[in-house]
Amino acid sequence: MAGSGNAHLRPDALLSARDLVVEFPAAGGRTVYAVSGVSLDLAEGETLGLVGESGCGKSTTGRAILQLPRPTSGTVQLAGQELTELDEDAIREVRPRLQMIYQDPISSLNPRRRVRDIVAEPLFIALENVSRRTAMAVWQERIGELLQSLLRRAAAPLRIVGRLASVAFVLWILSETVEDRAAEGWLGWTQVPAAIIGFPTLALLLLAGAIALLGGLIWVLLAVMLPFGLMSRQFGEVSSAVGLAGVVVTTGASAFMLWRTWSSFGGWAKWLNSGGLILLTAVLAVWLVLSLAKPERAGASGVATTLSAMVVLQVFYVAGLDGGIKLAVLVASAVVDALLFRWVLRRYRVNRDAERERAEPRVREVLEYVGINPDDAMDRRPWEFSGGQAQRLSIARALVSVPQVIICDEPVSSLDVSVQAQILNLLEDLKNLMGLTLIFIAHDLAVVKNVSDRVAVMYLGKLCEVSEPDAMFDAPAHPYTELLLAAIPQPDPEAELGSGRIGGELPSPMDPPSGCRFRTRCPHAAQRCADEEPEMREIAPGRFVACHTPLVGETAPVRVEMASASRDES
Amino acid sequence: MSDASVPDLPGSDGRPLLDVAELRTTFHTAVGPLVAVDGVGWSLRRGARLGVVGESGSGKSVMSRSIMRLLPKSRVTSTGSVSFDGIDMMSLGRRELLEMWGPQLAMVFQDPLGSLNPVMKIGKQVGEGLRVHRDLSARAARSAAFDLLEEVGIPEPHRRIDEYPHQLSGGMRQRIVIAIALACSPRLLIADEPTTALDVTVQAQILDLLEAQRAERNMSLVLITHDLGIVAGRTDEIIVMYAGRIVERAPTATLFSDMRMPYTEALFRSIPKVSDDSHARLEIIGGQPPQMTDLPSGCKFAPRCKYAQDLCYAEEPALIEVPAPTRSRSAITGDGTGGSDGGGGEPDVTHSYRCFYPVGTDDAAEALERNIASGRVNEAGVVIRADD
Ligand SMILES: Nc1ncnc2c1ncn2[C@@H]1O[C@H](COP(=O)(O)OP(=O)(O)OP(=O)(O)O)[C@@H](O)[C@H]1O
Ligand SMILES: Nc1ncnc2c1ncn2[C@@H]1O[C@H](COP(=O)(O)OP(=O)(O)O)[C@@H](O)[C@H]1O
Ligand code: SF4
């Protein structure tokens, strides 16, 4: 098996992956050879089963085809288009045509979102691809999502914390307008109660304030960008230009505020008193700049950090002002922030509602395809469904953009037998109905046989055998296939147990055996297997095997001699 | 329903090792009581192998935890009797239970990583039970642990003994869990889905290992799974559970040749088999397992059962016992196997099921015909209107 070679590839395939290699760096400068020269192809309307022990590289192969991540080397062609050479934007445009279904249905669906949005997701990516969706648009959506979910979840506790914090804050500022801070020192008597309530809550204020009160600049940024980001093609470029300008302005404003704050504290004299907070501000400001510079990476923590930093800066800015104006600025900024916040959120919702409305008929249609009642399900969240239903939802999501190829990574492995049967039948029906082309990854041979038109057996990053399932299961040609078949538990008490087990464990992919990678566990291994890697070749019409001495075909008898010869040697 | 009619293995004293009767475990949840195990009873001979099969949520794990007395401390009540070698498990206190766990009963859980201590070396975890129960010194426990690792087929035990669980593959971890369970030579091992998280080759290795160790130690084994394929060749008797109840119990060969319970039949038929042609249509069980806090009245399987009649919705069938033929036809074909076998087999082994229209009877065939005629079930035998 551990064979290479492309004898099994066909010229007219819809998807064709050649010599895929995926290597991951490991600790100690070592390399994990996860996939080492796997070639697969798929004819239109065909289901290719990919089977092998866990850790042999099935998922990695599937993801390499999707360019998630890109393979270390090798080529992937979808309908004649070479995917490995496309840039990120172009790949994003291809994605709707290549969908994936994962093993664990519930955890692969975003728990915060409703079914209608989850299922529609690939559709938006598909639609917006047409209008050249920019990185900035992705980012806006993410922030919007995050804030909405934070708001929903944290509303009650945040209101309390926010109120406490603002009371403390106002007290502190008032006390400062009454007494001269420079004369009284950092903690004047009037400041003590405020400080006691204020400082412990200040940390919480960072987040609370961001959502409930401040963060105005982010909102300005969003407000400017949102209408553009969700518009059509012509505005794509404008939107990214405006976005960039927004980032520059925000960063500049932050730097200015930091500087104002610094000087308002009178330099080194106050450093000792306020050092901790200043330092925090500086660190946050750096994070802010970093996360704004890489908007695509600004996940939940990046955005939270950004917002926190904004609040801290605003706090210090306000604190740095003199006398009565301080209160006025505070109130004004709160009012402006609140108004902006409402306005942006409403805009955002209007946009989402329009998107939803457009997508709704399609979402309903696919939900019905997969046997889920849209009226019940549309507004529920993934964890309200059983494993089997959640897997149906992932299938619906994969179908919604009418992909050319769906890669199913162990879609039934975590399901009960009864649910497994429902999902397998469903995939079969959908295939007949929609002409789907599937790669079906599983470790259960009976399942693979049930769904596949062609089966590829994989071992330690290489292919062993590619064949039509009925022939393969009647007479396995590769020794590994034979042993895999023997391991299947049969629902028949009379069936023989324990004949020809694979002993031992899969060798480490960091240190694969020489020659044929299966030789360390192969009952027929001979010297040649260690010296020479077997090439994939056709041993019977439509049957391809990478083994020096396959169990089927003209070399089969030779194998017996060689096996006994090797036994004599040892 | 202790099962005095099952013959004992030679050499045993005639008493079953484990006798469970009227076991009922209720969780007090926010939405009301959830009876996860409802009046279950069975017994197990020394050295015998029992399979427990059922869909997710049918109460298999709760049943085994109730027997082990490993349930959460609050919001749960467990009643009935569990007698292990004459000892009433239900009356034992914490200290006495600690004495029982290990040398008497042991358990292997589905998730091997979750049942291992991530910060303790393998050797220490395996030897720990021996130090507690056998008073072994650290050195003796270590060498015993080494032997156990060898026995459960861990490659390079001298290296693995000083490693931590995360350094092992899933299959090896499950071997370690088995080594820990076997350390004190328990007389009963309950394996709760020991291979569900593993792939076929490792699964076969683990099941072979369990069988070899059971035979060598003359241990009794309860093998819990949702896959009928796993218990087919590896158990003497099988219990099928649905909604916290036993719905069928029979010697393994009988269960596969003369299954009576429509649920068992449906479970069996939904498994893809390598012997089937590729793209063979699988027979599915329509609908969902029942909501455990809101069970239907009557037969709990009725909404998903292709034979269900009005009677099934009105009244819950009792678990009835009939004599089972000891050796019966090998493969089941799915078409009727004829009425009950009056005098056909040796009447000393029993077959129980909970159904008004048992599979293979004329009543069942007529019931199915009526359902097809009324449109409740389609021609392929699948329930299309899941509610009456
Ligand atoms: N701690 C608990 N509190 C409340 N309900 C519980 C608890 N543990 C289990 N249950 C419920 O008891 C029923 C039986 O659960 P159990 O875990 O025994 O199922 P199972 O047959 O082992 O399924 P699986 O294959 O998923 O493990 C289920 O309805 C489950 O939701
Ligand atoms: N991100 C990664 N970094 C390092 N090794 C990886 C990574 N992803 C996968 N591997 C390794 O690659 C091999 C193949 O993994 P995978 O494709 O997930 O196996 P399968 O899907 O067949 O169970 C395994 O040895 C795995 O540990
Ligand atoms: S016979 Fe040789 S080439 Fe063939 S699978 Fe075995 S080790 Fe590999």
Ligand code: SF4
């Ligand atoms: S036939 Fe009636 S009693 Fe028997 S399983 Fe079906 S519903 Fe239950």
Ligand SMILES: [Mg+2]
């Ligand atoms: Mg995988």
Ligand SMILES: [Mg+2]
């Ligand atoms: Mg369980």
